[in-house]
Each structure stands twice: as C-alpha cells, then as structure tokens.
Amino acid sequence: MQRSFRSQISQAADTPKFPTDTDTKISYRTLVPYGASLLATAVSSLFAWALEPWIALDSLVMVYLVGVVAIAARYGRGPSIVAAVASSLAFDFFFTRPFFSLRIADPRLVMTVAVMLLVSVVISQLTAALRDRSRAAIEHARRIAALYSLTRDLARASDEAQILDAARRHVVRLVAGEVEILRSSGASESGISEVATRLHPDAEATVLPLLAAGRSLGVMLVRPSAPGARLHGRQARFLGNCAKQVASALERERLVRAAHASERAAQEEQLRNSLLASVSHDLRQPLTVIESAATSLLEGPAAPGDPVYTERINLLVSEARQMSDTVNKILDMTRLESAPVQLERQWVPIETILLGALDRVRSRLAGHVVLTDIPAKLIWTYVDALVFEKLLTNLLENAAKYSKPGSTVGISARSVDAALEIRISDEGDGLPAGDLDAVFQKFRRGDQRNAVPGIGLGLAICRAVVELHGGTITAYRRPIAGTEFVVRLPTIPGAPEETE
C-alpha cells in the first residue's frame, strides 16, 4: 500500500501557559512552592517581630495568617498547609514564653496556637479552592478563546499549507512541545498510527487522528518538550477538539479544490469541443469545396474563359482565403494568449494605424460606403501598431461581413475625457438579443445559424488586444439597425509634439 506523508515539526518557542502535571519524579520546579511557604513564614516572623512592641501578642497571629493566605492564593493546597503548620510552629517558637522553644508556658496561649493552626488550615484550603476554581475558569476561557482563534484562522486559510500552518501555530502555543501533522492520502487510520509510531518510537507523543466524514486525512502528533511530561485530561480533550477543527478545515479545502478542478476541467472540455467543432467546420467545409471544385476542373469539360471555369476558380480562391483567415485567427488568438505577450509600443497617430487597417480590408469593404470622422489634429496613441492594426482590421472585417453591400460603415476617433475613443459602426442586422458581452467570447458568433462563414474568434482577438493595451471594448445595438463597437484606450502622457 502506498502512502504519502508530509510532516511539519514546530517547536514551542515560549514558556508553557499550561503547566503539565508531574509523575513520580520530583523536579526542581515542584519544590519552589514549598520553599516559598517557608520563606513566607520567615517573612511573617520578621514582620511580627518588628511589630511586637506595639501590638498585642494575639494580634501577631494575623500577620502569619496574611502569609498563609498569600501562599494559598499563589500555590494552592499543599504549600498552604505547609505554610499554616510552619507559621503555627514559628509563632510558638519565637513569640510564646519560653522563647526559642516549642513549649508553651501560658495555657491560654496553647489555645491561641491551636486555634491559629486550625484557622490557618481552613483559610488556606478555602483560598486554595477559590484559586483552583478561578484558575479552571481562566483556563477554560483561554481554551475557548484558543479554539475560537484556531477556528477563525482555519476558516481564513485558503489552501492546505495555510491550514497546516494555522493548526501548528495555535496548537504549539497551547502545548509546550512539538506538533507534527502528517497528511495522508488514502491511508487507513491504523496505517498512519503505525507509521507515526515507527517515526516516533518514544511513546510519549499523543497521536490524534484527523478524521472527516469517515476518511482519515492524517494524524496530528503532539509531543511535550519536557521529558516525562504528559498531557492531562482537559488538554487531551482540547487537542481532540483542535484535531476535529483541523480535519474539517482540511476536508473543506479538499472539497473546494475538487469543485474548482472539476469546474475548470468542464470549461476546458467545453472550449476544446468548441475549438474542435469550429476547426472541423471552418477548415473542413472550405477544404471539401476546394477539393470538389479542383477535381471538377481537372476532370470537367470546362476550359479557361468558360464561365463555369471562372466560377470554380473564384470559389477556389475564396474558400482558400477563408481557410487561411481561420488559421490566422487561431494563430493570433494563440499568440495573444501565450503569456507574456511582448508589446512593441510606440507613439503612432491613430489615423496612421486606421489607414493601414483600411488598406488591408479595402477589397472586403469595396461595396460599402465608408465614412471616416477623424479630427484634423493628430491623436497620438502609445500602442503596438501592428497588433492594434489587427484589432481595427477585425472590427472593420466584422462590419463588412455582417452588413449588406451599399450600407454605411462608420469609423470615428476622438479624445474624450483622458481617453481615446474609437467607434466602428455598421448598418447590419445587429447583434441578437441577450448579453452583449458574450459576443467577445471565443467561438461565439452573433447568430449560430448565420450563413456568414467565420470561426468566432475575431472579437475575442479584439478584446484580448484592447485589454493588453489597458483599454475596454464594448458592443452596442444601434437605435435603428446595426451594431457599434466602441474601443476606449486611456490616454498616456508623453505624446510627441507636432514640431520638428
């Protein structure tokens, strides 16, 4: 069985906020509270000694009680009992006659010491209980906050790496030690645990499975850094919750990715189908015509000068042109889509590019009335002249193709609000009802049943060119009949002056 594991290890940087319980071993750290108890007793004794000349003996007991309460509040039950007993003994030793002896001469004082011991033990236990409860409440609140911030970061994470990063960051902050997340693809839970144990022979690591919808997504390994330290129950439960959150975030991310991938695949599939359909239609159709026209010329009785001969030759030429046009458009589109497109921008008057474009479509516009409206003052544009000429050529070809001979094709260019605006209009049948923006999509043609040949790339090329130049292109339905395309290019400062 093949498994893939990726592991990341994080190390806690700061001191733990959650103390870990100890086992049988006694470490230096565990002795500190008891030392503090004795120190508190000593300090209380000093205070009591300093205050003795002014206050009654009975009241000195209060000084010791303050110390006991302080220890109880700070270190809890065990140390506070030590402090209570030590304080009673110290009072007895230093302040009851005979001094520096545990014997007590005055029987009333025996009572005082006994009551002092009792009271200090009771107070210490009450204070410690209060402290424990408040500690628990704070810890609980902190865990809730931690879980909340983990959940929030997991929700914000947009990919797997970010999810794992957030998980490690949060868990490490709450547990002193190392956090490692092993991702699996398709491995069973037991398989992962087995590998985890093999990778980490020290059994101290807690292994938390990352399960979502019955699938194992991996495991989270938590190893406390202090040797011998173990996670206590509440922490383990908390980590279990964290693991659940991480698992569901991973699952969500996986589902989102899967959805994106299938959407993209569907789009690519559709584009491939359109391309295939267009290519087979727009290349095979003229090819069939060419083949049969050529064969008929080869075999047929028609001779040069014969009208049938001329007709077939014309058919050959026009179909071959159509094919060549299709291939050129596919090449143009491919080139414009293959990033990065290197534009050779230079300052050119729009008039110059337009004249070049008009020259290229001269034969196709021969039957139309072409009206140009361009101001006498040159409008300079900073464009790749050849690429931009292609845009205008495509728009003019389009106008010629979709309107009848004899109708008017209008071309205008002017500067409007820090932009160059080029309008190309025709008096054709106009665009079909629906989304005007859709005409710029690849392999999209105004009317699918239209008899006019074309692959449906011309306007997609136009849009690609305009967008490369930072402009916009929009299609409009003209009020009475026809279509108007408007290209807007933002004005770029630095146009040449009309001087030598």
Added chain:
Amino acid sequence: MPHPRQISAPQDLPLVLIVEDDPRMRALLRSVLRGNGFRTLEAGNLKDGLEFATSALPQLIVVDLGLPDGHGTELVRRVREWSSIPIFVLSACDRSQDKVAGLNAGADDYVTKPFTPEELVARVRAALRRMAARERPLATAAFETGDLRVDMIRRIVTVSGRRIYLTPTEYRLLVTLVHQAGNVVTHERLLSEVWGPNKTDCIHYAHIYMTHLRRKVEPDPMNPVYLMTETGIGYRLAAH
C-alpha cells in the same frame, strides 16, 4: 555543386534569382514569374544563393528569410557589399521585425507569404523599372503615377495638373518615396534620408509629415491612392 536550373528563354528577359528552401513555394514563384515574362534561377539555400548571385548576375533576387543554412538578411547584406540590384525578402506573415531587419539591411521590398501574384509582379516590375531608369539619368527627372506628377528639376508637384505647395521637408519625404516608388521605404530609411542618420529614432516625425503630405497630395486623405501605410514597417508610394 548543384546546377542552376534555368530554362531556355530569350536572353533579354530579366533574370530573377529565387532563394527559397520550400520546393512548393519555389515552384509557385517560378510559375508566376515565368508566366509574366521573367527568367528564373533557383537556389535552395543561402550558400547556393550567394554563389548564383555572383555567377549568374541576376537582375533581381527574391530571398526567403528563413533558410536552412542561415538568415536571408545575411544574403541581402553580402550582395549589398558589391551590388545595388533589387532584392526582395520573402517572409511568413506576422514577422515584422524580420522584414524590417531585411529591409534595413538593404532589401528593396518584402513579400508576405501567402502573396498574390499581381502584387508580386507589380513590385518586381516597379523595382526593375527603377533600375533601368537609373541608367538613363534624364528619365528620373520627372516621376508620374496616376494623376500625381513630381518634376524633380523644377521641384514642382502637381495632382491632376493642380500645383501642390509642399514645405522643404514634405518635398524631401515625397522624393525619397519617389526614388523607391512601388516599393516600401522603412521608417528608418525615411528618417535617415530626410532628417539625417542621427534622427532614426524619431519615427513620429515620419508619421507627422506623412500625414501632412497625405492631406496635401491625396484627393481623399482617408482613402489614399498614392501614399500607402505599411503598419509597423514604413510607407510606400503606389506606382500605377
């Protein structure tokens, strides 16, 4: 060494050397040129092309830019070292840098594949006419195309008999185009001949003065018949 393919034809017909590696394109050029009264000679690579250019002394060379053993521009440069015969570069569409490089190396015009036979023949004829005129200096004193007439002795430009008044720069621009009539003149060449060799970066000068010239010379400036724009390359004076 391969033998130059040459058909027996009257020796006074102009000889065109075709340097092209694609045999189909060669066959097409051969049939178009022969059908229009030229003799042809073919070479399939740069080395043979250079060899034939010196040994057969053609009147015109058509050279493909992408040859198996080098770039067609190399042939243009080498031939230009010793001869001013017209050279046309042949290139696939959309390779404007290649065309411009070939033209700036000294080629007289370019032909884009696929080409139309009429266009090719018209340009070849224009180039050969110019070469012939160079040998009879008086014939170059006046130039006519359509209704446009440029009298280079008296510096008078007329359109349909009507006198057109040009500034000295506009006139120099027009004369530069006249000297290359029928064939393209690159922006660089226009700039260096009209404004001087240190002004070849100022393409906008060419655009501005061409616009002025077009507005004065053309009957309909937005539908020019004499001063044609070759976007990204240069300008061409149509020779009718």
